[in-house]
Amino acid sequence: TQQQESERAAASKGRTSARGSKWLLPSIDLLAPSAHQDPPEASLDQMARHVEKALAEHGVIVEVQDIRAGPRIVRFGLVPGFLPKRGEDSGADSATSKVEPSRVKVQSILTREKDLALALKTPYLRIEAPVPGEALVGLEVPSPSPSKVNLKDVIRTEAFAKIDTKGALPIALGQDTGGNPVAVDLAALPHFLIAGATGSGKSVCLNSIVVSLLLTRPPDQLRMLMVDPKRVELTPFNGIPHLVAPVVVEVDEVNAALRGLMREMMRRYQLMEENGTRNIDGYNAKASERLPYLLLVVDELADLMMTGGFEVEQNLVRLAQLGRATGIHLLLATQRPSVNVMTGLLKANIPARVAFAVASQIDSRVILDTVGAEKLLGKGDMLLLCNESPKPRRVQGTLVYEKEIDQLVKFWRDQEGPPLPEIDMSEPAEEEWDEDSPDERMVDQARQLALRNPRMSSSWLQRRMKIGGRRADEILEELESEGLVIPS
Ligand SMILES: Nc1ncnc2c1ncn2[C@@H]1O[C@H](COP(=O)(O)OP(=O)(O)OP(=O)(O)O)[C@@H](O)[C@H]1O
Ligand SMILES: [Mg+2]
Structure with missing residues (x-):
């Protein structure tokens, strides 16, 4: 009929979003239909x-x-x-x-x-x-007749609708062992750490979380920063208005991005202080221009922790500790559940965790502080640990298809919404963080070496610190003037 026709046309264009946004939301019709079958x-x-x-x-x-x-x-x-x-x-x-x-x-x-x-x-x-x-x-x-959980199976349930209306960041995680939908508010968690062996379903999970959000939140309510050292898992999202910067694929750019987030966090604390509020919801209720939530998505945390070193951990921990009030949330995934990636400090600040299938009980303990994940089936089978229950809950994760992502990305790329406030992620002028600049740190490291090797030569320093001859000479000169190195 004519009415159906017009409804379909409207659906392909999108739904108007709640909370007064001028952006249109995509229709959930672009999701693949349910493939669920009850076992006999x-x-x-x-x-x-x-x-x-x-x-x-x-x-x-x-x-x-x-x-x-x-x-x-x-x-x-x-x-x-x-x-x-x-x-x-x-x-x-x-x-x-x-x-x-x-x-x-x-x-x-x-x-x-x-x-x-x-x-x-x-x-x-x-x-x-x-x-x-x-x-x-x-x-x-x-199960003798296993089935996949499509995003639509969870998104169209009442459980999800409830969190969509009440929560800030609704995500469709999957179905539990009873076939009940599992949907949570990511903002309430308030951060999420995902780990599991290769092929266990981490990237699919990240994607389905991002897609849940892209279906329900316009970019004036949610912005994202994505880090994907593998370059294939999150890069398809490039071009959507939610991104504050193109997907970061170079590991050595991550620290700069994290510093950008920290600055934004401090800026928000200042705004909230000026307006006499204590968190983002309070601020948004009062202020004329609302602040969007900010989500940092990282696929493969281990790569960052290895190359970025202590600074990455420090920044992530600070963001985890202080981000929530300002609407900054973390979604991190890692293949390596070793203690130098999932450090005690990080875990202490991210109580909500998911373990996909892992190789051993030891790995399971690192992630969940309990065994069990070594017995999971892989491909989206997970144990979910979050504040509502002390014991992990077994969930089959939602599967999101490339075609769904493509259509969703196209929908958002094509939409010309009202202008969005800039969130500045670029490095500030040098002097602001001069003390911590890589140069200064390098000289510091050389000072440490000089304490035990006061007769060190330029070539020795070059080898020890993997630096060029000119740089080594400069550093030596400085240390000589400080009296730490005996001139040859
Ligand atoms: N929820 C799911 N439902 C059905 N199949 C899934 C699900 N999650 C993952 N799979 C299957 O497992 C494959 C591997 O998943 P994924 O790429 O997410 O693994 P990963 O944990 O990110 O691995 P890696 O650490 O190597 O990146 C997918 O291509 C898909 O075929
Ligand atoms: Mg992956």
């Missing part, structure tokens, strides 16, 4: 009987009382049964003796994990005892 009930029942039988064969009596089928795994809720009593007579005696029959111990289920794995023909069992909030032992088994 009969096969799940059959699996449940199989679990009961396999455990009974080892003398562990359980009853499967609850079956939850998620996209990738099925969770069986086991209730420990009663052990048959020895030497029990039928008749009046047993009624009067009142011996309580004893329950199967949870521990005896846990110790049968390997036997169960063998019976169910899968190495990927995870047992949760108990399931939080329920009197069940959860046995998680890969």
